[in-house]
Amino acid sequence: MIEITTTHLQQLSAGELRPSSRALPADARIERVAEITPEFSKFLYQGVGSGWNWSDRLSLTRSAWESLLRAPGSETHVLYIDGAPGGYVELSGRIEDSGTEVEIMYFGLFPQCIGRGLGGALLTEGLSRAWDLDARVGGFPPVSRVWVHTCSLDGPAALANYKARGLRIFHTETELVEPGDGAAGLWPGESLAS
Numbered sequence: 001m002i003e004i005t006t007t008h009l010q011q012l013s014a015g016e017l018r019p020s021s022r023a024l025p026a027d028a029r030i031e032r033v034a035e036i037t038p039e040f041s042k043f044l045y046q047g048v049g050s051g052w053n054w055s056d057r058l059s060l061t062r063s064a065w066e067s068l069l070r071a072p073g074s075e076t077h078v079l080y081i082d083g084a085p086g087g088y089v090e091l092s093g094r095i096e097d098s099g100t101e102v103e104i105m106y107f108g109l110f111p112q113c114i115g116r117g118l119g120g121a122l123l124t125e126g127l128s129r130a131w132d133l134d135a136r137v138g139g140f141p142p143v144s145r146v147w148v149h150t151c152s153l154d155g156p157a158a159l160a161n162y163k164a165r166g167l168r169i170f171h172t173e174t175e176l177v178e179p180g181d182g183a184a185g186l187w188p189g190e191s192l193a194s
Helices: 038-052 062-070 119-131 158-164
Strands: 002-011 028-032 074-081 084-096 099-109 143-151 168-177
Touching: 002 158, 028 119, 038 062, 038 074, 038 084, 038 099, 062 074, 074 119, 084 119, 084 143, 099 119, 119 143, 119 158, 143 158
Parallel strands: 099 143
Antiparallel strands: 002 143, 002 168, 028 074, 074 084, 084 099
16 A cells, blocks of 8 residues: 545636647647547557556456547547657546536656657647537537646656646545556566666
């Protein structure tokens, strides 16, 4: 068991978004994957999250994973560098009493893209797409809140990036957990340090 601190952050209006001052390089683009498959989603999830012990979805069946992806308000936006995936943002919108709330379910970069100044631009795009999600999903009222949580197992720049983009902390909690192995099955026989 290890102690994990989880920090929840939010924005309550699109005007709170502080875009990154760093533009994407010429060889990069961010694109919404309109019909994402569970296989591609799992590839992104493991490619980004294996080093941070993301494991909450690894026990899901293909149909359960697909159900999450097909839920109204679910979107995946992928950062491509020279045609290859470099990171992604998965959004999950839900209708609440106050309007549409959008959670950034997953956000991160592939290991080879960390430290290249891409995280701020990807998060800026993810937050922008969260705030206009209702324009793409029929029957969703205007977005009233965008939120995310990060924990002490995530990358060391995660919390600072969220705050720099204008997200504000609204709740923090600490608990003892048994961390999963986010690298299970990713590269059998190799450690992530290889």
